[in-house]
Amino acid sequence: MTMNGQAPALPLEGIRVMDFGQVVAGPVLGHVLADMGAEVIHVSSAARPTPDLFRADYPAWIRAQGLLRNRLSVTINLRAERGRELARQLAAHCDVLTENFAPGVMARLGLDYASLSALNPGLVMISMSAPGQTGPLRDMVAYGPAVNALDGLYSQVGYEDGELAAPVSDDDHPSGIMGVLAVLSALYWRAQSGEGQYIDLAFWEGLSQFLGHSYLESQLTGCIPGPRGNAHPSMYPHDVYPCLGEDAWLSLAVGSEDEWKALCTALGRPHWGDDPRFASAAGRRAASAEIDAWISDWTKTRYAYDAMAELQAAGVAATPVLSIPGVFADPHDLERRTSVNVSTPSLDRHQVFNGIPWHLSRTPGGLRLPPPRPGEHNRRVFVGILGLTDEEVSALESDGVLA
Amino acid sequence: VDDVRIGKDLDTSPDPPPTGPLRGLLALELADPAAGSEIGVAFCGKLLGDLGATVIKLEPPHPSGEAGANGPDDLAAASETARRLFLDANKQSVALDISTEAGRTLFEGFVARADVLAHNLRSSDATRLDLTAERLQALNPRLVLTAITPFGQFGPYADYKAHAINIAAIAAILYRIGDPRRHPITTPFDRSHYWGGLNGAAATMVALMSRLRSGEGQVVDISSAECMMSFLNHSVYIAGWLQTGVFPTRAGRRLRGAYPWVIMPCKDGHMFLLALQEEQWQRFLAVLGNPEWARSDRYKDRLKVGHEYPEEVDALLRPWFAERTRAELWELLRRHRIPFQPILNVREALESAHLEERGFLRELVHPEHGPLRHPGPFASFSRTPAAIRTPAPAPGQDTERVSATLVGLEEPDSLQQDRAGAVREEGRR
Secondary structure, eight states: OOOSSOOOSSTTTTOEEEEEOOTTHHHHHHHHHHHTTOEEEEEEOSSSOOOOTTTTSSOHHHHHHHHTTTEEEEEOOTTSHHHHHHHHHHHTTOSEEEEOSOTTHHHHTTOSHHHHHHHOTTOEEEEEESSOSSSTTTTOOOOHHHHHHHTTSGGGOBOTTSOBOOOOOOSHHHHHHHHHHHHHHHHHHHHHHOOOEEEEEEHHHHHHGGGHHHHHHHHHHOOOOOOOTTOBTTBSSEEEEEOSSTTOEEEEEOOSHHHHHHHHHHTTOGGGGGOGGGSSHHHHHHTHHHHHHHHHHHHTTSOHHHHHHHHHHHTOEEEEOOOHHHHHHOHHHHHTTSEEEEOOTTSSSOEEEEOOOEEESSOOOOOOSOOOOTTTTHHHHHHHTTOOOHHHHHHHHHTTSOO | OOOOOOSSOSOOOOSSOOOSTTTTOEEEEEOOGGGSOSHHHHHHHHHHHHTTOEEEEEEOSSOOSHHHHHOOOHHHHHHHHHHHHHHTTTEEEEEOOTTSHHHHHHHHHHHHHOSEEEEOOOHHHHHHTTOOHHHHHHHOTTOEEEEEESSOSSSTTTTOOOOHHHHHHHTTSGGGSSOTTSOOOOOSTTHHHHHHHHHHHHHHHHHHHHHHHHOOOEEEEEEHHHHHHTTGGGSHHHHHHHHHSOOOOOOTTBOSSSSOEEEEEETTEEEEEEOOSHHHHHHHHHHTTOOGGGGSGGGTOHHHHHHHOHHHHHHHHHHHHHTSOHHHHHHHHHHTTOOOEEOOOHHHHHTOHHHHHTTOEEEEEETTTEEEEEEOOSSEESSSOOOOOSOOOOTTTTHHHHHIIIIISOOOHHHHHHHHSOOOOOOOO
């Protein structure tokens, strides 16, 4: 690593990561580190195919191609002792090792932190799982959404009449980002101390962070919250309103006195802005039927985008309820490159990838490599890093060790 | 040029001292209520603080937050208090009015010493308040300046306002939640802001890693909406659309895809049924005693069932679930490695024996509100444990002490040595 005083455009350049990520959370962690310039070596094996969890549903290639970009790929058969030995040797040359197998799998393979840190004391290793590596439910099988059933989220998503609704599964992705935060914090510590360490990230505990405020609220009030529709404890209005078009909605929320006055002016009833009945969220909630009918009458005659423009110009927080195709056509998202079109010879069709949602002024990172074919970098890694010969790598490949 | 501090730092933390991997790091949190929600910034600060950073919350002169502006209301007040108790644990609070000359001087003194300043200013707010990146970086070129706003610092919506529901709406979250015959509903708890805060903290660490080598800080521009969208491309929500061109709308208690992905009523509440692997579904059918219907061709293709007539299988399963409680079901299904989980309310979630044994739930005694159980840090570190150490401060309670330590005193010798001291270069063995 050079120390020439110039920041590289890739902030994590020089960090080498061995990535056993599977499904979503692990690969998200790897792809963010890779986008930011780390050399991320993804390990897979034809001999122990990662359960292709979506084989019955969506094609795995869609998922894999976006998540595995910027990676190197090696194939190691971990059922073979020689494969496990090579994995250990490679880990000795890495700064970080990430995995999200079920708790206990890495230990059975001799790839646990105790074994690896004996070879490489500076290693930062992270294990991610739903229950965490310890505790009575350590062997529980649970996918990301199910963790949000356990942590109290699902019990609160639904209509005021008690009808529950399945939330969007926004669980594995933030879990992967928490992995990024944990790994980089440990690397930052290592820069001071030289010490590596082991991180146990339980998705259950990670996702509970998003509910901390609800846990404390229930202790303060003694109440157990249930589904609440779009109601917000300290805002009113705070809802969606119908617009022109099929299943078209505008979200609108009033978070302050100024915003209420702005709404009243924009919708042609400025006197309501000074009406003492409506001076607080509670007061407005008490007149919800009157207020909601007034807003709906206005939104129903407009397209959601036009309503947003009109209300935002007046200082009111309002946005359209976009569908996913809508996100890909939104002018703001296009300008920020929230998603990018990728077309390279190695992809069998045109692809839409996530952009890099973090805009760092000096070291933005970048999309450099298309997703690899499995084992594409066996030579680069085992010859270049471990010092095997080309012939040895070929022999290991044909023996089913690097496969 | 290396900036990691060793040993004593500008630590103004009360006891117990931080033990996490970021101890020694100084982060400031500045939220302007006019700019929109402060929750994203507060969550970013919380994560850094739990990891051991010294986090100083700069409090504006008037009550911050949406409840204050909306007038008194018991429901709102409890909610705001709870949010503060959770998000501000481990922090110190300094009252500071940057519109006054004294406040400005103090603020600039803090900025000169800080590693990180997290804020929620839109670029127009920053200009109005004379807090532009150029201005702040001139005070401290090593500063990592993290802006967490709904739409980010550039783009056609950069000056727009958005609360959490508005962010989730434009990020296509609402569109998928709720009954198809009714209106869309949001995910609760201001979750969109938490997305922004989490991404802000992780991106801040990227900038700090970069600074280890360059010695230079930088601007980190985080849009909560953009972060929330960033998971869509590899999610099941988009995969089917890319493949078929058909984008499914909300589907009530289920997600349209291979059966089951559904909320199922049982004797004392609901279970959440999700089985991604065929073996898991087969093990479940075995627990049911391999019923006749399961052998019928109509119910063998779980993808077809999930897309075309999931209600039929719901109806076949309902009586079996209706006879059993969540606890019975959970115990039985777990024994057979079937990943169906009970839907727990927040009180039940806080009573988990599993989390208890892991030491996740921690009691902190707040001087005003008494003992409260807090969720612990998001991850367990073997060598540098993250921790919830001190309850949320009263607004401004640390003003004098922190100001004296950071600005009023000579730079301690230990700090000068730390800054000059050579530190192990980050690199590969």
